[in-house]
Amino acid sequence: MSTKKIVCVWIGKNASEKEFYQEYLQFDYENDEVSNFGKEAALDYYDEDFIESWWFKKLEVAKLNEYNEELLDSEFFFDDLLRELEHKNLEDNNFITFLFGEISNNSANEFLFDYNGLSSPSNTLEFVFKKEYEI
Template identity: 55%
Template sequence: MTKKIICVWIGTFESEDKLYKNYLKFDYKNEDEPESEFGKDAELEYYDEDFMESWWFSKLELTNLKEYKDDLLDSEYFFDELIAELKNRDLTTRNSISFLFGENGEHSTNEMLFEYNGMKMNNKPIEFVFRKEYEPK
């Protein structure tokens, strides 16, 4: 049985460019171990960016997020729980949200997420907020 997982971070960035072109972009100078600022801050040694989705808003608001629910892979398995978790967070300075998907089984990807326990450091532009394992029907 294939299990899937979603991990979610919220963040604060000066601009959309800073998020997409600087923070999430992989640096391939060291080809053996390309890395991104996101990966370093999230404390992920490696992840497959093809299974990541990041959204930037001028301000992160739950109403905006709900509008995009149907655009998000497998959202029916975790979205309502994610919204409930975000209601407990201070989003006033936040303007981005990043979703990283993983699965084990035949097409495994980002399997390290099943062992992921969040970030140790808090003085980063991102904050880890949510993790859920699920089995698609």
């Protein structure tokens, strides 16, 4: 049986690496709230076990290519993502976030199959890519 999977990708800018990982991506479990990333991306909830985020001093396609091998299922979407990013102005961005979902016996983040991007513009976050694939 094949597993239907999806990846959604956002790019953005955050003040510092520490703030990005320790504040922007962290869930507020005490108040039962999604992370600031989740709020900005218009995600009511997501399974944080399926997220990968990288912070750089400056986001560059060449730098991303160096991390290709470290990313889950990259062989199914990474080249397409890089082609998409080549058409974007990355100069003011310093992070990239990948959120994975799947429909299987152990489904996770299946709402991503219906996700259409940000409902309103954001100063720090841009939705740039969505790809479905099967394994």
